[in-house]
Amino acid sequence: MKECVLVTGGAGYIGSHTTVELIAAGYDVVIVDNLSNSEFKAVEGVRTITGVDIPFEQVDCGDKEALGRVFDRYKFNSIIHFAASKAVGESVEKPLLYYRNNLGSLINVLELMRDKGVRNLVFSSSCTVYGQPEVLPVTEQTPRQPATSPYGNTKQISEDIIRDTVAAYPALYGIALRYFNPIGAHPSALIGELPKGVPGNLVPYMTQTAAGLRECLSVFGDDYNTPDGSAIRDYIDITDLARAHVVAVDRMVQGKSKSHYEFFNVGTGRGVSVLELIAAFERATGVKVNHRIVGRRAGDIEKIWADTTFANQELGWKAQRKLEDTLASAWAWEKKLRGIQ
Ligand code: NAD
Numbered sequence: 088m089k090e091c092v093l094v095t096g097g098a099g100y101i102g103s104h105t106t107v108e109l110i111a112a113g114y115d116v117v118i119v120d121n122l123s124n125s126e127f128k129a130v131e132g133v134r135t136i137t138g139v140d141i142p143f144e145q146v147d148c149g150d151k152e153a154l155g156r157v158f159d160r161y162k163f164n165s166i167i168h169f170a171a172s173k174a175v176g177e178s179v180e181k182p183l184l185y186y187r188n189n190l191g192s193l194i195n196v197l198e199l200m201r202d203k204g205v206r207n208l209v210f211s212s213s214c215t216v217y218g219q220p221e222v223l224p225v226t227e228q229t230p231r232q233p234a235t236s237p238y239g240n241t242k243q244i245s246e247d248i249i250r251d252t253v254a255a256y257p258a259l260y261g262i263a264l265r266y267f268n269p270i271g272a273h274p275s276a277l278i279g280e281l282p283k284g285v286p287g288n289l290v291p292y293m294t295q296t297a298a299g300l301r302e303c304l305s306v307f308g309d310d311y312n313t314p315d316g317s318a319i320r321d322y323i324d325i326t327d328l329a330r331a332h333v334v335a336v337d338r339m340v341q342g343k344s345k346s347h348y349e350f351f352n353v354g355t356g357r358g359v360s361v362l363e364l365i366a367a368f369e370r371a372t373g374v375k376v377n378h379r380i381v382g383r384r385a386g387d388i389e390k391i392w393a394d395t396t397f398a399n400q401e402l403g404w405k406a407q408r409k410l411e412d413t414l415a416s417a418w419a420w421e422k423k424l425r426g427i428q
């Protein structure tokens with residue numbers, strides 16, 4: 088019998104791509120999502136790509152009774168918990184919403200795992216837990232720094248909650264994946280990132296500018312201590328990131344975890360500046376991106392990229408897709424959304 092994985096937040100950007108890779112790897116999937124930041128058409132896209140009528144439950148993970156009914160209805164031994172609110176700026180304005188949604192949902196998931204005998208949890212963490220590291224690239228041993236936003240704080244607290252919970256209940260295992268900057272879309276262009284309103288992240292803003300929806304991309308700062316002055320990040324392809332989840336689930340299902348709680352950097356190991364990314368996009372697509380340099384964005388860090396040695400060796404996972412291909416996939420998705428030929 089196939090192993091089944093519960094994917095919370097499975098209608099979202101990373102959850103939808105991960106569901107595709109789980110199905111390709113031979114898992115069954117059940118999706119839970121309250122569609123607070125996604126649309127059902129993402130589930131339809133995943134069903135089209137996979138040819139599988141993946142069960143979808145419109146449930147809020149904050150509603151423990153409803154979530155418990157999902158645990159009763161399906162038989163699964165692993166959960167990938169994506170469901171969370173993720174806008175850094177909004178979290179500063181509405182901290183309680185972020186603490187309630189992100190921590191309340193996780194606690195419900197863990198309590199249900201404990202009470203209903205579900206063993207494995209993969210959790211969406213973030214490189215935001217490292218803040219601005221003193222030494223680059225960051226390894227998993229790089230100390231976390233005090234969070235600079237309620238959102239970032241929910242990721243740190245969530246990691247701690249999982250660590251403490253699996254220590255107290257030895258039937259449970261957890262893996263936190265610390266994502267760097269996920270970008271791009273599925274090669275089919277049937278699923279991709281669906282930001283609501285004006286995008287805050289660089290790549291959706293760039294593709295919307297290229298599509299003519301936005302007049303000009305603002306480059307936030309060219310006076311950083313980097314080779315071209317613009318800030319540096321580690322942009323990880325969404326399908327590569329999705330595969331890392333499959334590998335993490337495999338590891339737990341096959342009993343290969345080395346401790347009850349593990350955490351891994353999921354990046355490429357390569358730092359790319361904002362200006363380099365724009366140039367790579369233009370090369371990959373042949374489309375010019377109207378942009379101008381403006382002042383730094385409050386709260387931004389200067390540079391970060393991952394040391395992926397540990398993930399490469401321990402998980403046997405490595406980012407593969409070329410940056411240009413990833414950017415071309417983001418553009419193909421944007422064109423499809425806007426009906427551009
Ligand atoms: P997303 O908003 O596209 O996906 C999250 C999904 O969870 C959405 O479909 C939303 O409707 C759903 N959701 C939110 N709260 C819910 C709840 N209480 N119950 C049920 N469903 C709920 O975001 P994403 O980019 O796919 O991010 C997925 C996870 O990865 C999040 O935990 C996010 O914090 C984390 N993460 C994202 C990034 C990034 O840059 N995208 C980086 C690091 C970590």
Ligand code: WQD
Nearest residue numbers: 175213215287288289290292305306307318320361384387
């Ligand atoms: C990337 C670079 C900007 C927009 C955020 C969260 C982080 C994580 C990933 C969840 C930066 C620059 C951006 C624009 C620009 N999410 N930029 N013009 O800030 O690295 O990380 O998403 O965990 O927690 O903080 O990603 O895509 O917003 O920015 O110049 O219009 O692009 O200054 O250098 P960021 P981003």
